[in-house]
Amino acid sequence: MRQLAIVSGKGxxxxxxxxxxxxxxxKNAVLADCDVDAANLNLMFNGDLKEKYEYYGGKKAIIDQNKCDKCGICKNVCRFEAITFENGIYDVDPYACEGCNACVIACPQNAIRLETALSGEYYYSVVSDGKEIVHANLNPGEETSGGLVAEVRKLALKKAEENNKDIVLIDGAPGIGCPATSSITATDYVVIVTEPTSSGLHDLKRIVETVRYFKRDFGVVINKYDLNPDVSKEIINYCISDGIEVLGEIPFDETVLKAVLEINPVVNYENSKAAEAIKEIFEKVMEKLK
Known part of the structure; x- marks a missing residue:
């Protein structure tokens, strides 16, 4: 079984x-959507939900009202403004609390404690054609996305082993932060998607450095390359000078917008220039995984 991650330096x-x-x-894969802040891969396949798991990541402060003497010290020390005072009661806004422990230490009555909080959920779904998808939903304001990505990948690997799948395909989180690095580690190959813009090139260089730090094999795909041929050429020259393989270039194609609106992968459309380019890139990547 092989693990393939598709990532990008920016959204x-x-x-x-x-x-x-x-x-x-x-044909024989488990798909893992590791963009847990904005998961949408399951929407493209309309999977049937089979299993749901709770994810407890961070901790939140809890005030014991029986011990609280309303001194207000906790509100003064909270730099995140997570302590509220309404109707004569101090309480914690769970969406603002970062679990930093400052209020717990400062409280003279020992009325505050940290408790592990529900940070999100992750799911296992099955598509009508037999494909399996593991995806997740991080609760708003939570900062433990890297941990949730790890849970998604562990469940995807478990399902792949149980059902004799050949590949775990990871739709990674964008950027270079914790969820992105959690999407990359221990994979067999990484496809980096970029676009021909100045910010696209800048963020491409950052994600290349990140993937190299984890010593993963990788290649680059330039999406909508024909919208700005000059920057596309600049990206290609950068890749050549840095010894990076360009796996392919995908042209701008209005069929992609149609596919998104109809919630259907673009390769399912005939006479699509983007679909043809993606199929060629797919064959190259499969050769890499052999």
Whole structure:
């Protein structure tokens, strides 16, 4: 069993468009949507929910009203303004609390404690054609996305082993933060998706450094390359000078917008230039995984 991650240095490059297309082309795989802050891969396949798990990541402060003497010290020391005072009662806003422990230490009555909080959920779904998808939903304001990504990947690996799947396809989180690095570690190959803009090139360089730090094999895909040929050429020159393989270039294609609106991977459409380019890239990547 092999693990393939598709990532990008920034959001909006077309990462999920490529991930959903690869998912449609794969015949014996588990798909793992590790963009837990904005998961949408399952929408592209309309999977039937089979299992649901709770994820407890961070901790939140809890005030014991029986011990609280209303001194207000906790509200003064909270730099996140998570302590509220209404109707003569001090309480904690769970969406603002970062679990830093400052109020717990400062409280002279020992009326505050930290408790592990429900940070999100993750799911196992099955599509009508037999594909399996593991996806998740991080609660608003939570900062433990890297841990939830790890849970998604563990469940995907478990299902792949149980059901004799060949590949775990990871739709990684964008950027270079904790959820992105958690999407990359221990994978067999990484596809980096970029776009021909100045910010696209800048963030491409950052994600390349990140992938190299984890010593993963990788290649680059330029999406909508023909919208700005000059920057696309700049990206190609950067890759050549740095010894990076360009796996392919995807042209701008209005069929992609149609596919998104109809919630359907673009490779399912005939006479699509983008679909043809993606299929060629897919074949190259499959050769890498052999």
């Amino acid at each position: 909006g490059t077309g990462k999920t468009t490529l991930s959903s297309s690869f998912g449609a082309l794969l």
